[in-house]
Structure formats: structure tokens, C-alpha cells
Amino acid sequence: MIENIEMVFDMKFRDDYESEFNGVCVGPKWDGFGAGEFSILLEQKFNFKSSIKGRFVNEIDDRCDNYFYYARYINVNMSNGETFYVGVATDYGGVYPDAPNIWKVDNNKEIELIFTSNIERYSINFELSK
DSSP states (O other), X not given: OEEEEEEEEEEOSSSOTTSSOOSXXXXXXXXXXXXXXXXXXXXGGGTTOOOOOEXXXXXXXXXXXXXXXXXXXXXXXXXXXXXXEEOOSOOTTSSSOOTTEEEEEOTTOOXXXXXXXXXXXXXXXXXXXX
16 A cells, blocks of 8 residues: 655756756745755645645746746655655666656665656656746
8 A cells, every 4th residue: 555655846947948048947935945846745644635835035036937847756655665766757866767667665675677657757747937
């Protein structure tokens, strides 16, 4: 049985890497995390629902109107202690699987490739506008 799901979201620093704009989008500050990356924990005991609040800081004008976030990591933690790492992006550090791979981490912290999903890299995403 699934005990909880951990999701880490990260923000693209630029709206469009092909444009003339060479600044960096800062985005809102998320409760407990600051700007940029944030995570949520979806627990079975709360029917896998959670919330987080973000607010724009008035003194920071990054000249961006839209902020693009994508899921970087998803971990599915089972009640028996096993963890499944779901590849949803590209992990340059080699700690998480690249999409579409799913790894299993057992109680002995051994990792094995279980299967592949139909999740495409960076396909779990959302856009936030001012």
C-alpha cells in the first residue's frame, strides 16, 4: 500500500531560452522553501491531498510574467518501507532515474530498474502567471 508520494517541483529560470531576454525569473516565494524549487508530500492518511502557498515579493521585479514549473522528482513510499523513484525529468547527477524509468529502492537501499512508464521528460508541469 502507498503511504505517501513526494513530489519536488523546480522552476525554469527563463521563460524562453531563445529570446533576447537574458535575465533570470525569480518567481514567488513558497512557504517554507523560498523562490524556485518546492516540494509537497501527498499522504494516504489525507487522501493524497496537500497544499502550498506562494507569494510574490513586491520589491523584486524580475520582468517575468509567467513562471514555468516541472516535476523534477517523484518518490512513491510504500508502507512496507520500499521506495519507488519515478523518472519524470533528466537527472544529471545520476541519483534519480531519467524519464520514463522507474527504480525500486528496497529496505537494504539497493536500487533496481523495475520498468518504464509512459511519462515523457518534463511532461508533468504547470504555468503560473502574475
